[in-house]
Amino acid sequence: MNKLARSTALALVFAIASFTRPATAQVQPEDAAYDVYARYRDDPAITTQQVEPGLWRAHLPLAMLRSEQGPIRLDGAEDTARMGFALAPQADVQSARLVLRHVSGRGQAKADPQLRLTVNDRFVGQLAGVTTNAAGVNEVVLDPSVLMTGFNTLGIDAVQRYTYDCQDPDAPELWTDIDTTRSYVEVTYTRHPFAGSLADLGALVTAGVGGVDHLGIVTGDGAMTPDRLRWGALSAQAVSNRLGYRLPDIAPLAPGALTTDAAGMDIVAVGTVAELGGLVPPEASALSGDEAWLSIAPSPADPTHFMIIASGLTPAGVEGAVRALAQDNFPLSDSDALLLSGADLPSGAVVARKRPIEAGAKYTFSNLGLADTSLFGKDHGSVELDFDLPADLRFRTAGEAVFSLDFAYGAGLRDDSVVNIVVNGEFQRAIRLTNPDGEVMPGYQIGIPTSALRPGHNTVAFEVELSTESEGLCSTRSMRHLAFVLKDTSTLTLPEADAYVELPNLALLAETGFPYTGLGADGFAIRAGDTQPETAAAVWTLAARLGQMHGTVFTGVDFGFGLDLGDQDTLVVGTRTALAGFMPASISFSGDAGTVDGGTFSRDFKSVDLGDNGLLIEGQSPSFAGRLVTVMTAETEQRLLSSAKSLVQPSHWSQLEGGAAVWRDNAATVVTQAPATRFAVGTMDPDERARMKSAQSPWRWILTIAGILFALASVLALIARYMRDRMNES
Template identity: 30%
Template sequence: MMRALPRRLAPFLFALLCGPLALATEPAAGDASAPKAAAAAPGGLPLSSFLPTQGPLRLQGAEGRVEFSLPISARESVQYAQLRLVATNSVSLLAERSQLAVQLNGSTVVQLPLSPRQPEIVADIRLPVALLKPGYNTLSFVAAQHYTMQCEDPAAPELWTEIDTTRSTLRLDTALKPINPTLADLADLLAPTQWSGGALTVVTPGQPQPALLAAGGIVAQGAALRLRYQPLTVRHTLAKPAATRGGGAVPGLDTRGLRGDAVLLGNATALRPYLAPETAARIKGAFLAIYPMPNDARRFVVVVSGRTDEEVATAASAFAWQSTPFPRQAEMNIGAVRAPELPDYAAGGRIARPGSYRFSDLGFTTRSVEGTRTDALTLNMSLPADTYAPEDAYIELALDFAQGAGMGGNSVVNIFLNGHFQQVVPLDEGRGGLMQRYRVRIPLRDFRPGANTLNFVPRLTPTSAGACANYQTGNLQFTLFDSSLITLPQVFHFTLLPDLQRFALSGFPYTVRSNGEHLAVWLAGHDSDTVSAAWTLMGKLAQRKSMPLTRVRYGYERPADDRHTLLLGVSSQLPKDALKGAPWLPGQRFTQLALSNQAVPVSDPGWWSGTWSWLSGGLRTSLDTSKVGPVVIDGDAGLDSQLLAMQYRAPFAGKRTLTVFTSDSASALRDGIARLIEPRYWDNLQGDVSLISPDRTTVSWQQVGARYEYGGIGLRERLGFYFSQHPWLWFAVTVVLLALLAMVVAGLVRLFRVRAHRNVAEQQEPR
């Protein structure tokens, strides 16, 4: 054992021990249209920030084209926009006929020649501000590429131009507009299109108790849901009286030092010192209002209040559930909020139950592709994180599509699942036409828990008719209809935990209940930084769920009922009884895997032990323990401002799961959670222990703790799962059964021969 390990050595110790084992993954790509949650830097944001995948954009063929969405917020005015384009074209292009056009919302901004003598392009292009509109704008790159003046193959491989999405940048200088907001404007004021970043300050008149903690969590979820894919950082602060009362609806609130927009949360009595008397008098129930920020008309303050804690919770729920515009008024008294009772696993775009679903039910709309373009038609769908089915289970697609006539016989539609090729649909009907319910099957095991992306990529080629053929591309047409079906077979809900990757993908197991009634948030400290971390984390879970979790239990004590629990706090304040069975003891013990890159078999106490455990209901598999033994190092080793996330079975709640988020200070915990919700960190959580460092863009993780079952399956499926984990046992059982069958058959043959000889002997005896 090691004693008195210096705190500063903790990160070096982790890096040293985890060198061969804790994978440092590259940042995952975010949403296709998601900008960075910050204003553009002086040099601009790289184009890769707006794309779903990393790597260059390739314009292929005689008519190459790529485009992406450029978001502009309705509350911001764009004062300057510039694109720095860095690209490389093929040296086989014909300079006289090849050029690259940059288009904004369909209007050509600039044309650049594509020359084989100067194949590298670096151009600063000023985008006309007048062409930019609130919402999503389309920035397109259109290439006309040729290699000869006469006979040409429009799909020749040498016809290409690549745009470097890392060195190509987009700069937007924006300014917030003064606002006079109404509740109907919330959809524009909290929108994923804004460039000024997602930050919200929740102000309470005193340190929030459990009821106000819950209301604040609901407000944070409502704001995060409006931002959709953009991370939202929530800060909590205590209300301070203004030095001098001004005018407006909240003249008594000191707004200096508030970060971004704000929410004033509390009951009417507690908020009375901060509200104008006439405003306080209008609180006659669950009260929701929005006003300009005092001393800064570009920001807003939302007031969530009521006469009782129950009415405050109702107002918060109205804020969170709002999906259609409120009336165009600044204030509103709400009588009740009647949220729908949804089944377990329900969420936007999620296939929760076996059956057939239309593509339109999953948000897909009918789309077409023409010419030699290779646009991907994308279907986003989500599966429950604990979906389990036999190895031979398939998800079936029944596609409705139309294809043009006279296309080349090698025209196809390639189907990709999460970026990996799965199936192909040949478009070999020379006369074209409409195809209905074309069947395609994809193994269910290839889908990942949570969100999945199906891309249908047409490859349309013209008919070839000789060396100098007149190629026709106008007939290259493909349309995929939203009446297509996707069918989920009979599945079970069963998996092994802990698994931080499943948690990151869908919030599992905390979001199984659609209203969050099986989730508890336990705060180990009463400070504002810990509260901020909890609310920020709940906003991220709501984004993964696509709906607010309004029945979550919050508190500063261990949950009294049986719930899955999220525990947040400084490592020195974490309750000792909650750390029983933890894979790490923060500040006291590191548990590492040794030589995890080598396959070291685990000693087996005997086949009878595993068999008895399985028959008695406890499934033992090779996933239950690590493939190698852990190395435990005791010592005084702090986290050094790193965020530690670990998941294991809750020692106080039976089969429930506990996930702990901790750091060595409350401010480090707050900043660590704000960093964690960024896609490059969140999408790379794995194992049962993950470590996020402020000076690294990767996640270090490992799987060291014991695993346990979640959910249940039938006997037949349990046998299949068990034997899939222990194929040698399946082979042994098969051999034994065959041997027993051979023995039975041999015995029956022997018995038959004895009886046959006896009958013959009896017939031959003289009478």
């Protein structure tokens, strides 16, 4: 081993060891379970545990029921928080309770602040505000009758006072904080025996309490094949896309283990009739040729869960069954089985549930999912517009996105009333509302710089601040005349943009899945390092996470085994030993430099023990310029699957950035490193490219300009000298 390889290997060993071993001064007795991350509070997570046979209890922290991070802050004389949770049809609620940890400002101690609690707009309890130095904890027992199948809304309304005389409704004393990590909804339930048809898939395959938490995938006995790897991934996506925002815990199952290992699981069995054997019902004997079979029935391991069978006599038949399962709009019959043949067999790509909007186009707010929105009787409020942009979109310098807003506001406002436009959390522009008689404003145009927009998800907030005249401390404050309406006929016009992106970029992968989205015409490849079932389940887990972002199904993806790299972006999943001879020299992990850079990774990787860590790393393909290779690996097959399940959780996934990431089960363990070198994919306008290069290398630009000026001055000096000599001669 040469000196460079030896130093890189030692650095890698040191880096990995630092993630896996506590300091020697903290060594615990051998019988103690020591966790170096014990100082971090456990990540809030929705959990379900079995209380006794047939009885389950779901724990739903409020932090997991809302998109905003951190505690709930209720400000002012009146404020409201709303959040939701789902109950699956299979859950028969026996009891429920709400536990709330909250504290209010001490300035309200003598004025009896209150919290009013509702579920689905029905009153369930009220709590006195806690104004002591520390937070208080209250428990409210919920009547199961107020909970309903589907989406449930929990409301918390604060009524706050610091005086019974004249009060400023926006005084800083008026606040209540609710700890969303240690406040939770708890639901205890039994499960109904499964009864449903294929037409009920949309209702049965749901997230929430009593929904699909654990998914077992059966692909038949024997070694994993490329077809089985593919069908398992498509089945995982078919289920996960219906769940919408949560991923099930995916596990591989053998046909003979259904009665022992599949308790508490919903099951998808996918494969040919010969591969699935006795799992396929006798009615499937009517199959012939490339016909497909799709059925649903109670699981043989647990009659309260379902088992879906997607099968056929041939691989083409199985493919047709999986595609029918994956399509939301496929006309499934109101029966427990369906035989598809001929023109009934679905083909082609499965249409994505959601796609990013394109540059160079105009969109109405209604197209973007925002309906007419009105604010009445409030001095402030926010109207939010959400949309996704392509991952490889790059707007040109000094471009503007133009809003044409149709809005109206009421009379009697002070002239300092405004609408602030905040894009992705940063203030951009403001609109003054200055007419004291109110006004209807159709087509009010205002531009924002395209630099405020970013690839992936974008949020534009129209923050309305309405001021009204008031005099004196005890003057009557009526806000019933305050009004603002934003119409869904308003439009957003985006300028033209280039398709250009710099890689590696794990943050872009986490935000958009790029380039593994299934949206574009260019396909990609997914490779498993070996044929072990745990490795396949790790592939299925990652595929489910990537597909769920846009509701896509990877029908156009090249699945396979082995470590050959073709002329396409490739996602590789396998254990460290399986990938030791594969890792391209363009992808490496450096512990001392804090970067991901080139080197002799393939040689060094053989001698490094990853311990309990998972490793995700990206780099350019050594054989095909402009192609990305993304590798996820761990020490053993079991650890690989465990690492995949941790990685796809929001607590881990949201932290990805740079060119490499290392993690363990606790989200506090995620460590990322920036790539030392990047490569570009796509095309860019020549003038824009020149501006970009100048911005990246200002000294080069300055020296170039200086060189041009020097050359110009030299030419002018020579001309002047020539003219002077001619004049002297004459």
